[in-house]
Amino acid sequence: MGIIEKYISRELLSPFFVVVIILIGLFVSFSVARFLTGAVAETLGVVAMLKLVGLKTIIALEVLVPIAFYVAVIYGLSRMNRDQEINVLRSVGYSDRKIVRTIFMVALPIAVLSGVLSIYARPWAYAESYVMNAQAEAELNTDRFQPGRFYGSEKSGRVIFIRKKDEHAKYMEGVFHYIRTAENREIVLSQKGYQHPLELNQWPRIELQHGKIYRLALDAIKDSTIQFEKMTYFDEDTQTQKYRRKAAPTRSLWESDQPWDIAEFQWRISRPIATILLALIAISFTRTTPRKDKADKTFVIAALVFAIYYNLSGLAKTWVEQEIVAPSLGIWWLYGALFMIVMLRLPELQPSFSARN
Structure with missing residues (x-):
């Protein structure tokens, strides 16, 4: 990796880690406040409550990681554009194609991380949290009861x-x-x-x-x-764990022909794809005139685009579960649409994988 690639990577990864830490902090604070008002802290104790918060955080990371990198790409490239660094790179022969390729290479390990969290860590965390919630809500758990x-x-x-x-x-x-x-x-x-x-x-x-x-x-x-x-x-009501697809192993979902299992499986394996496509879409938002008012508008539009995507992804999953959309099409129509948007807004992307600069 050359000096320029290392510099761009640092400009993306630094805000990425900062945003991830901020999002995790907000999520943990919200979760602790919610659990303190429930039966978990009283029933299982503070240590178990903190473990449950940790499990919920692991579940949330599959969404927080793509969001954080999406924001990091927009912030990092916007700053470089505002400080004329992008124009300097172009003047020394470092084309937009090379910039996109560098960002793609940075996005790959983050996409792999998102996939590992979604395929392996998320179902394990769901299984553990279901057991702990069942303990806290069990009818024969007298830790919840007051005498008299x-x-x-x-x-x-x-x-x-x-x-x-x-x-x-x-x-x-x-x-x-x-x-x-x-x-x-x-x-x-x-x-x-x-x-x-x-x-x-x-x-x-x-x-x-x-x-x-x-x-x-x-x-x-x-x-x-x-x-x-x-x-x-x-407590007989909790002796037998019910089947929960969010806690099911990914392999069992892959072998299932039930629509809700198919929807969950497609959701899990789509996380790496979503991470990369969102990062590439984020690049297109930074190609504006380097002025503060333009940058502010860029962040508003980018936030709106992500909100639309997030709601559509939930809707696509629901349609598969309800058999409105065939499993073969599944949720992939959404990512096909995202791919088309990427190709339209980044015309230099396709040559970046077939041509050499």
Whole structure:
């Protein structure tokens, strides 16, 4: 890599890293504020909450990275254009074709990074976050409960009451548990209870001691009473993880013929393509007269173009999921349109891959 290529790369990568850090900081701040108002911090603790924020950040990076490089290309080339550096490069024989080729070479490793995040890191982070969210929202997770109050779930027909609780030792006294099923009604009364400490990737479980179970059948003749010394309850609603395509391995999506799986697969593998095409489109926005008012207008137009693209990409994915668009066409029509825009606005791009300067 020559001196000029190194200089252009530095002018792009410096704002890229700055924008990435700013976007991550904003995302993390928003996520922490949202989780603090929910049950995650109270239920799983601060350390687990921070891990969940980290997982959400990994998920968001597949979008933040292309945005950051898009902004970096516009900012870096606009500054070089404003300071007449682009004209100097042209005067010494460094053509626009070479500038585009240099930016393309810088975009390639960033596109690979975006692809790795989307294909591998994103589904792993989704799988981990689903488990942690299930732990925090589990009905039998008594970390969420305050003594002296009834807690009910209309979905499961469960009602729980705890007369007294030791927050630190996880011990409870006077436990009342009512659950409604299709066959009967079950009431559990226990003198003591113990909430096992929650660990990551483990479901909540409660150990009850010295109690009775009253099973009231719809047919009164079948009512029964069971006395127990010790019994362990698991949260049945979270014992089986539901299939979630965002957490599914990319290979399983590739082998699936379901439209929602196809849409998710196409979304993942399109991230590197989107990163490169957006970077090339960003180049065209910097070819303006080097004046401040023109530069300000350029950023507004560029932001509008990205907003349109982002909304269309979500719409394209939804159309595949709803079978409005055939899987063979999928979301690729959008990137075909982006490619045409690139070729129209950068006429020197095609020769840059077939001709030698």
